[in-house]
Amino acid sequence: MERAYKVYAINNGTVIDHIPTPLALKVVEILGLGNEGIFTIGVGFQSKSLPGGKDILKIENRILLESETDTIALIAPDATINIIKDGRVSEKRIISIPQSIYGVMQCPNPNCATNKLGAHRHFELEDKNTMTYRCQYCERVTEILPENLTAPE
Amino acid sequence: MSSFKGRNIISLRDMTTPDLWKIVTTAEEVKSGKHRGCLLDKTIASLFFEPSTRTRLSFESAVVKSGGSVFGFADPGSSSQKKGESFSDSIRTVTGYCDAMVIRHPVEGAARLASEVASVPVINAGDGANQHPTQTFLDLFTIYEEFGRLENLKIGIMGDLKYGRTVHSLTHAMSLFGAEMVFISPPSLEMPSTILSDLSDKGVHFRTAKTPEDAADMNLDILYVTRIQKERFGDPLEYKNVAHGYRIDRNTIASLGEQVRIMHPLPRIDEIAEEVDNTPNAIYFTQAHNGVPTRQALLGLVTGGIN
Numbered sequence: 360m361e362r363a364y365k366v367y368a369i370n371n372g373t374v375i376d377h378i379p380t381p382l383a384l385k386v387v388e389i390l391g392l393g394n395e396g397i398f399t400i401g402v403g404f405q406s407k408s409l410p411g412g413k414d415i416l417k418i419e420n421r422i423l424l425e426s427e428t429d430t431i432a433l434i435a436p437d438a439t440i441n442i443i444k445d446g447r448v449s450e451k452r453i454i455s456i457p458q459s460i461y462g463v464m465q466c467p468n469p470n471c472a473t474n475k476l477g478a479h480r481h482f483e484l485e486d487k488n489t490m491t492y493r494c495q496y497c498e499r500v501t502e503i504l505p506e507n508l509t510a511p512e
Numbered sequence: 513m514s515s516f517k518g519r520n521i522i523s524l525r526d527m528t529t530p531d532l533w534k535i536v537t538t539a540e541e542v543k544s545g546k547h548r549g550c551l552l553d554k555t556i557a558s559l560f561f562e563p564s565t566r567t568r569l570s571f572e573s574a575v576v577k578s579g580g581s582v583f584g585f586a587d588p589g590s591s592s593q594k595k596g597e598s599f600s601d602s603i604r605t606v607t608g609y610c611d612a613m614v615i616r617h618p619v620e621g622a623a624r625l626a627s628e629v630a631s632v633p634v635i636n637a638g639d640g641a642n643q644h645p646t647q648t649f650l651d652l653f654t655i656y657e658e659f660g661r662l663e664n665l666k667i668g669i670m671g672d673l674k675y676g677r678t679v680h681s682l683t684h685a686m687s688l689f690g691a692e693m694v695f696i697s698p699p700s701l702e703m704p705s706t707i708l709s710d711l712s713d714k715g716v717h718f719r720t721a722k723t724p725e726d727a728a729d730m731n732l733d734i735l736y737v738t739r740i741q742k743e744r745f746g747d748p749l750e751y752k753n754v755a756h757g758y759r760i761d762r763n764t765i766a767s768l769g770e771q772v773r774i775m776h777p778l779p780r781i782d783e784i785a786e787e788v789d790n791t792p793n794a795i796y797f798t799q800a801h802n803g804v805p806t807r808q809a810l811l812g813l814v815t816g817g818i819n
Contacts, residue, residue: 468620470618470619470620470640470641471619471620471621472619472620472621472622472624472625472639473621475619476598476599476600476619476621476622476625477598477599477600478621478624478625478628494621495621495624496620496621496624496625497620497621497639497640497642498523498525498620498621498642498643499620500706
């Protein structure tokens with residue numbers, strides 16, 4: 360039997376679809392949604408474009424900033440993002456990986472000032488093709504790995 | 513080239529080719545007697561959160577020779593961090609005591625962080641394995657002084673090329689001046705592939721070699737030697753065998769040609785035989801001495817004592 364709905368529809372807020380399973384919880388983490396408002400998650404739906412399945416995240420009453428939705432592109436570059444107002448899609452947002460990443464990526468170098476001296480995490484895009492970023496403190500170049508992404512500082 | 517007055521000197525990555533020229537030519541002017549007293553009435557903080565006798569003494573000599581005064585500490589044991597003060601708070605405090613600060617710290621990125629909280633120029637005197645820009649400036653000045661140019665030189669860089677920040681920075685700097693390079697190292701300490709692919713992308717001519725004699729056909733202008741550290745090898749015998757093959761003596765110079773100049777950031781352990789010291793090929797002590805005019809030039813530029 361066809362499911363009545365996959366995840367409850369929302370009247371106002373942000374819908375993020377086509378997140379590769381199981382990264383929806385990681386998206387919740389890097390957006391810092393933890394204790395803030397209502398969000399619903401659907402995990403492991405079938406998807407033509409994502410053989411391992413897709414997750415859906417619906418955040419009620421919050422329109423994500425572009426800087427936030429671009430951060431999602433780091434782990435889900437093909438995610439689709441719809442902004443919902445009064446029950447209708449008011450904006451289909453195109454996401455692209457950000458030039459700068461603040462706060463959400465931990466430098467993998469344990470001897471970096473961000474890990475040892477309290478410097479605020481800051482990376483700049485080094486190479487778009489390889490999705491590598493350079494830490495602005497220790498200057499190491501690193502690939503984007505979900506395990507290096509954390510809740511915002 | 514942006515103005516140097518008030519500028520932080522943190523990483524070679526922030527420097528343009530005209531910037532490097534400005535530092536080298538100003539160092540030459542300082543050495544020839546120009547810009548005397550360029551740090552008069554200036555107070556420089558020398559904050560060494562890890563010991564480094566050579567760099568610290570060279571900076572402190574530079575300040576005193578230029579008429580400035582210097583204060584600070586030579587190891588973290590004498591700083592308030594021992595009492596639990598944060599690094600940023602230490603820097604925020606000291607910034608009110610001085611006109612510029614020189615920082616050495618074992619943590620990578622410490623100088624960058626300091627520059628963000630200080631209201632005076634910060635000069636990085638080494639941050640962990642990351643950057644040590646003034647070493648590269650004095651290397652460039654020494655090369656310029658010896659050859660009268662920086663462009664189109666042939667340079668061999670030898671030793672620990674995997675971990676050595678000095679050789680990484682020098683490689684970057686020399687690539688800006690069209691150098692032809694050969695990287696000489698044991699297989700376990702080769703130049704990182706990321707640096708080699710960067711050089712390829714920039715169209716730099718380079719090759720790799722296992723011994724200096726392998727580069728005998730290049731008529732090298734410079735052989736830049738660095739120390740191979742014992743702690744990089746698990747097996748002491750392997751270290752001994754490798755280190756033995758990386759010792760420069762008069763025979764090495766004969767095979768490379770009498771034109772070659774030998775450089776070394778010091779301290780030397782036994783990678784250059786003492787018999788080389790009194791040859792015209794050895795310029796490593798001049799190189800160490802050039803740290804002083806180079807740092808005088810830099811301090812003068814960032815504090816506005818030199819335009």
